[in-house]
Amino acid sequence: MTAIEVDTVVEEREPIVPGAPPPAPLWLDFWRGIADDNPVMIQMLGLCPAMAVSNSLENGIGMSAAVIFVLTCSSVLVSTLRRIIPGEVRLASYILIIATFVTISDLVMQAYFPLLSKTLGPFVPLIVVNCIILGRAEAFAGKVKPLRAAVDALGMGVGFTFALCTISAFREIVGNGTLLGHQLFGPNYEPWNFMIMPPGGFLTMGVMFLVMGWWGERQKAKAKAAEVTV
């Protein structure tokens, strides 16, 4: 009798999964994806779409919306199925789940936003191989409850959107003189076409990393100075 009771109590609790992320409040799960663990700026995942479709803000927003949808849906589904999927075939199962949602978003985009779908071209189906999504499924969603997985996925998605929109807005303003298609400068503005071409993408990212490096060095120097005075 007592043995059965003990068993049921244990079953109700979440089993401890090896390598599971430590418990944290939900807002922290969300915030981490935007700041400390930003997928593009800090983890450097998903660089291919971040550069390939960032030549105008409109493309950036369309791509981000698709990524948020796929990331959230697949994280929730992976997390829901985490006890059913055997460990040996988990990666293949994750990829299949992701591919399903990517196909859905691709078809929806083709039906409702045909123009956007044409400009993004093969980069929408390529969300399947976006490392952010598989990375979250493997590192987070496969080990926690669905609610946490959803919040984490949303945070990562918003972090990706933030990075992608910053890069694409910068490239569109400098490279084309427009923002979302609106002319920003007078007719005498000579657009710096280089920035919307491929090397401009690498250069924008490079400048972004340089600024972040500069910021990091400054913080370090400040901390050191504070230590000395104490």
Next chain:
Amino acid sequence: MISNLAWIFFSTLLINNFTLAMFLGLCPFFGVTKKIDTGWRLGAANTFVLVITSISAWALNTYVLKSAPYLRTIAFIVVIASMVQIVEMIIKKTLPTLFRELGIYLPLITTNCAILFLALVQTTRKYTLLEGLVFAIGAGLGLTLALTLMASIRERMDVAEVPAIAKRMGLVMVIASCLSMAFMGFAGMGSG
């Protein structure tokens, strides 16, 4: 016929280089390019997978997916994943040293966007088997070229003095930008 094939080959190798002009396969491009040897070997492994993928994507399109084109993405990724698994097993058995050197980047070929991109684009452009093969070889050599170039620059960078703010990725990105700019010079090739 031959000129068409040559055009496909050179345009994917140089003008639309997968890494430097289309931003595909950037993870290995920034991740494994610390040594020339690993760089070109990973390029070779990628080329091999690209060729196999091209053949299987063509077969899938011709014989299976005609009645269900909406299953394309899912079917391609499953085929690519299993192909990479096979290649991994073969390399592990025959070239254990290479297997150890490539490490995590070997299974990660599955999630290299270049592979899926090749399968998708080859389908939308309706390439024949031969055209697809040439496309795959051109793309693979293009990847290898980009990886080797980047690796040789980074090997030299190891002994150079780099300011602290550029230590992480900044400088590598700017170098990639310069390489990409150099490749833009090939863009005029087709018009002449």
